[in-house]
Amino acid sequence: MTPVEGTRWWFDSGSAALDFAYTGPLVADPDDDSGAGAELLLGLDDLLGWLGERFGEVQGVPRPGDLEDARGLRDAIARLAVAAAAGEELPASDIDIVNLFAATPDVPPALPGGNRQAGHASVRVPQALSTLAREAVRLFGPEAGGRIHPCSADDCSIIYLDTSRAGSRRWCSMQRCGNRAKVRKHRAKAAAQAQ
Numbered sequence: 001m002t003p004v005e006g007t008r009w010w011f012d013s014g015s016a017a018l019d020f021a022y023t024g025p026l027v028a029d030p031d032d033d034s035g036a037g038a039e040l041l042l043g044l045d046d047l048l049g050w051l052g053e054r055f056g057e058v059q060g061v062p063r064p065g066d067l068e069d070a071r072g073l074r075d076a077i078a079r080l081a082v083a084a085a086a087g088e089e090l091p092a093s094d095i096d097i098v099n100l101f102a103a104t105p106d107v108p109p110a111l112p113g114g115n116r117q118a119g120h121a122s123v124r125v126p127q128a129l130s131t132l133a134r135e136a137v138r139l140f141g142p143e144a145g146g147r148i149h150p151c152s153a154d155d156c157s158i159i160y161l162d163t164s165r166a167g168s169r170r171w172c173s174m175q176r177c178g179n180r181a182k183v184r185k186h187r188a189k190a191a192a193q194a195q
Contacts, residue, residue: 012160012173013159013160013161014160014161014162014163015135015139015161016054016132016135017077017132017133017135017136017139018077018081018139018159018160018161019054020050020073020074020077020132021074021077021078021081022040023039023040023041023046023050023074024039024040024041024071024074024075024078025038025039025075025078026077026078026081026082026159041067041070041071041074043067044062044066044067047062047066047067047070047125048062048125051123051125051128054128055107055123055128055131056123057123058123058124058125058128059122059123059124060122060124060125062125063125063126066125066126069101069125069126069129070125070129072097073097073098073101073129073132073133076093076094076097076098077094077098077132077133077136077139079091079094080094080095080098080136080140081139081140081148081159082159084140084144084148084159085148085149085150085159086150090140095140098133098136098137098140099133099137100133101129101130101132101133102130102133102134102136102137103130104126104127104129104130105126105127105130106127106130106131106133106134107123107127107128107130107131139161144161145167147161147162147163147167148160148161148162149162149169151170151171151172151177152170152171152177153171153172153177156171156172156177158172160172
């Protein structure tokens with residue numbers, strides 16, 4: 001992600017489905033300056049590039065509706081993430097969208113090193129979207145156990161899946177918000193001691 005100040009920072013959402021949601025306007029707070037929320041899927045080439053980085057080369061000619069389908073799934077995942085992070089009931093219409101995509105054939109898993117690669121070598125856009133939807137089913141289902149959180153920093157509203165062992169992750173990125181919080185705490189402590 002590239003925040004407003006122009007420096008790059010590392011962010012691990014903890015989930016490919018959440019990463020996909022961040023290709024668009026997944027921001028719980030419209031005043032957030034994190035660099036999240038920009039539309040990254042401006043055309044089919046952007047979609048194919050993003051999917052290609054995660055699934056390998058996408059095969060076949062994309063269908064005319066692939067970009068709209070991808071944005072629809074992405075936006076549903078984003079709304080579910082915002083609701084889950086706020087502890088709200090998940091919108092039924094977005095659950096229906098995710099379930100619809102999850103019901104279609106996904107990218108089959110394959111062990112590397114064999115002599116034949118059945119299915120996995122020919123990933124198509126609908127398969128990749130189905131795989132992301134199936135991950136979203138796990139993300140928002142009981143398996144996640146309430147581990148979807150917004151960043152604890154006052155000036156950030158990025159949402160992530162807390163994959164830490166103790167479930168105690170507080171910031172979207174230690175490199176960005178964690179360091180800022182520690183610097184503020186250190187300065188406040190130093191100022192209090194100086195008085």
